[in-house]
Amino acid sequence: MISLIESNSQRVRNIISNGAKDTEKIGRRLGETLKPGDVVGLSGPLGSGKTVFVRGVAAALGIQERITSPTFTLISEYEGNMPLYHLDLYRIHTPEEFVWLGVEEMIGGNGISLIEWSERAAHNLPERTIRVTIAIADNDSRLISISKPSHLNS
Ligand SMILES: Nc1ncnc2c1ncn2[C@@H]1O[C@H](COP(=O)(O)OP(=O)(O)OP(=O)(O)O)[C@@H](O)[C@H]1O
Numbered sequence: 001m002i003s004l005i006e007s008n009s010q011r012v013r014n015i016i017s018n019g020a021k022d023t024e025k026i027g028r029r030l031g032e033t034l035k036p037g038d039v040v041g042l043s044g045p046l047g048s049g050k051t052v053f054v055r056g057v058a059a060a061l062g063i064q065e066r067i068t069s070p071t072f073t074l075i076s077e078y079e080g081n082m083p084l085y086h087l088d089l090y091r092i093h094t095p096e097e098f099v100w101l102g103v104e105e106m107i108g109g110n111g112i113s114l115i116e117w118s119e120r121a122a123h124n125l126p127e128r129t130i131r132v133t134i135a136i137a138d139n140d141s142r143l144i145s146i147s148k149p150s151h152l153n154s
Pocket residue numbers: 017018019020021022023044045046047048049050051052053069116139140141142
């Protein structure tokens with residue numbers, strides 16, 4: 001971890017990843033802290049590693065299946081210790097389209113939701129959403145910023 005910033009409302013961790021394996025591990029560590037109903041919004045450019053990060057979270061939930069980007073299906077569901085909903089909003093361009101997806105009833109239920117391109121639905125996600133932003137620093141290095149509302153533990 002390169003920095004930890006805490007304010008009354010958010011705790012932000014900035015971490016450097018030096019390869020896909022690192023990003024997966026960072027995802028696994030976050031996954032170990034998640035509880036049913038948690039929502040994780042991922043943003044970052046194409047190929048930054050959002051799906052790689054989701055693989056790590058899935059591993060923490062005991063999911064054996066290989067996670068692939070639901071770019072065309074928009075939503076995939078996996079069964080682990082608890083359900084994991086993996087969404088990709090790349091093809092969503094308006095808040096209305098997001099509402100049509102019917103995601104709002106799904107998120108916050110008894111599963112964990114991970115949402116790639118979450119900025120497409122920024123205003124429709126719950127306030128307690130954990131935000132993960134991945135920036136490409138170099139070929140294999142990424143700056144990963146995890147921002148958690150302070151009332152969520154750890
Ligand atoms: N440090 C790193 N972390 C994550 N991925 C990395 C890293 N270095 C290189 N990569 C490579 O970058 C690619 C990331 O692909 P991934 O599908 O996870 O991106 P994405 O952000 O989900 O893209 P998309 O927006 O298309 O869904 C993989 O090929 C991975 O091997």
